[in-house]
Amino acid sequence: MARTPAPDTRDRILGAAARLFYEHGVRAVGMNRIIQEAGTGKNLLYQHFPEKADLVAAYLAVARDVRDSAARLALVDARTPADTLVALVAEVAAKVAEPGFRGCAFRNYLAEFPDDADAAPTRVARDYLGASRAAIDAAAGEVDPSGELAERVWLLVDGLYSQAAYRNRLDGDVARAGAAAVRLVEALVR
Amino acid sequence: MARTPAPDTRDRILGAAARLFYEHGVRAVGMNRIIQEAGTGKNLLYQHFPEKADLVAAYLAVARDVRDSAARLALVDARTPADTLVALVAEVAAKVAEPGFRGCAFRNYLAEFPDDADAAPTRVARDYLGASRAAIDAAAGEVDPSGELAERVWLLVDGLYSQAAYRNRLDGDVARAGAAAVRLVEALVR
DNA sequence: ACCCTAGCGGACCGCCCGGTCCGCTTGCCC
DNA sequence: GGGCAAGCGGACCGGGCGGTCCGCTAGGGT
Numbered sequence: 001m002a003r004t005p006a007p008d009t010r011d012r013i014l015g016a017a018a019r020l021f022y023e024h025g026v027r028a029v030g031m032n033r034i035i036q037e038a039g040t041g042k043n044l045l046y047q048h049f050p051e052k053a054d055l056v057a058a059y060l061a062v063a064r065d066v067r068d069s070a071a072r073l074a075l076v077d078a079r080t081p082a083d084t085l086v087a088l089v090a091e092v093a094a095k096v097a098e099p100g101f102r103g104c105a106f107r108n109y110l111a112e113f114p115d116d117a118d119a120a121p122t123r124v125a126r127d128y129l130g131a132s133r134a135a136i137d138a139a140a141g142e143v144d145p146s147g148e149l150a151e152r153v154w155l156l157v158d159g160l161y162s163q164a165a166y167r168n169r170l171d172g173d174v175a176r177a178g179a180a181a182v183r184l185v186e187a188l189v190r
Numbered sequence: 191m192a193r194t195p196a197p198d199t200r201d202r203i204l205g206a207a208a209r210l211f212y213e214h215g216v217r218a219v220g221m222n223r224i225i226q227e228a229g230t231g232k233n234l235l236y237q238h239f240p241e242k243a244d245l246v247a248a249y250l251a252v253a254r255d256v257r258d259s260a261a262r263l264a265l266v267d268a269r270t271p272a273d274t275l276v277a278l279v280a281e282v283a284a285k286v287a288e289p290g291f292r293g294c295a296f297r298n299y300l301a302e303f304p305d306d307a308d309a310a311p312t313r314v315a316r317d318y319l320g321a322s323r324a325a326i327d328a329a330a331g332e333v334d335p336s337g338e339l340a341e342r343v344w345l346l347v348d349g350l351y352s353q354a355a356y357r358n359r360l361d362g363d364v365a366r367a368g369a370a371a372v373r374l375v376e377a378l379v380r
Numbered sequence: 381a382c383c384c385t386a387g388c389g390g391a392c393c394g395c396c397c398g399g400t401c402c403g404c405t406t407g408c409c410c
Numbered sequence: 411g412g413g414c415a416a417g418c419g420g421a422c423c424g425g426g427c428g429g430t431c432c433g434c435t436a437g438g439g440t
Contacts, residue, residue, distance in 0.1 A: 041389035151370035155349030162352035180341035231419035
């Protein structure tokens with residue numbers, strides 16, 4: 001026996017990787033940079049994540065859990081389906097207005113990797129988007145069974161995420177879009 | 191003197207590059223693959239486009255011209271600002287429903303390259319999105335000077351492009367979103 | 381206190397990237 | 411028709427990628 005392994009190594013690696021992947025894109029960030037930022041060796045990285053794809057999948061899984069928690073928190077006071085839809089859009093609107101927000105991690109990943117449809121990270125992203133979509137469909141279906149409201153709300157959410165990914169580099173006023181989306185969904189559910 | 195240069199070389203290269211960049215993403219496509227697909231040599235490629243960034247900028251410039259033509263065509267029958275907004279959204283809705291449509295080339299590029307804000311392709315993409323935005327602002331401003339309508343229409347357009355980029359890999363029914371967007375913008379401008 | 385092993389940083393490998401350049405080929409000029 | 415220079419395909423280069431492995435080091439067991 002010898003040294004006991006550092007217990008937080010995995011978290012340090014995953015934290016550094018998540019920040020870099022989100023900020024610069026997955027392909028733009030090499031493994032060398034990740035271990036440098038995490039202050040560890042490559043051996044440790046590949047011990048926890050055998051391939052880059054595993055690390056990317058773990059990054060997206062963390063992002064999914066964070067999003068799920070935020071969504072649950074935003075919905076604690078929602079009593080009606082209409083409240084639920086407004087709260088969901090308002091939560092996204094608040095997120096996109098935060099400084100440093102660079103769009104939805106899952107949509108960004110799928111845009112960066114249109115191929116390899118069977119890779120682990122792609123599955124995580126697809127599953128998350130499918131589940132989000134199902135949640136909106138369920139709430140909207142109670143207000144408007146035709147499904148038209150669900151499509152509309154989904155368009156607003158996607159529009160917000162899309163603008164967050166690039167509008168900072170245009171006029172930088174994503175908060176305006178967020179406010180407009182909230183007002184519109186409030187009008188739509190009544 | 192010797193051989194006369196092939197006149198369509200530049201177009202063949204640019205055509206192959208545009209298709210590959212759009213289909214697989216810019217970073218995923220190497221120069222070797224482009225010359226292979228174009229059936230030419232590297233010398234010719236670098237003669238017309240000294241760096242990869244120049245080729246990417248040219249690809250986006252072509253995409254911009256195509257989009258501008260399509261938008262002009264869609265607007266020939268629009269008599270009022272309200273008509274204009276509906277026609278613009280309908281045009282995008284038709285585009286996203288086409289098979290093989292993989293989202294907006296400019297938004298995809300910016301998602302893939304969040305850094306190097308001063309690179310030539312980034313400028314092309316940013317300028318195009320700024321001009322589109324200005325066009326929508328102008329038309330919407332005549333109906334609703336507060337700017338709220340412009341934000342709403344912009345959200346719908348962005349939502350459509352965003353869904354087109356990934357929804358084919360979910361339920362594949364982007365046409366539904368397109369139809370919903372058109373109906374919503376019709377309701378909004380009245 | 382000393383050994384011995386597990387922990388670990390970082391050198392290293394093959395591959396493919398963007399970009400350069402060599403030398404075969406082709407067809408115009410006389 | 412032959413020579414020769416421009417056209418052109420593809421071999422080549424340095425560098426950085428993802429992934430492997432070597433050898434120093436630290437610290438628990440006796």
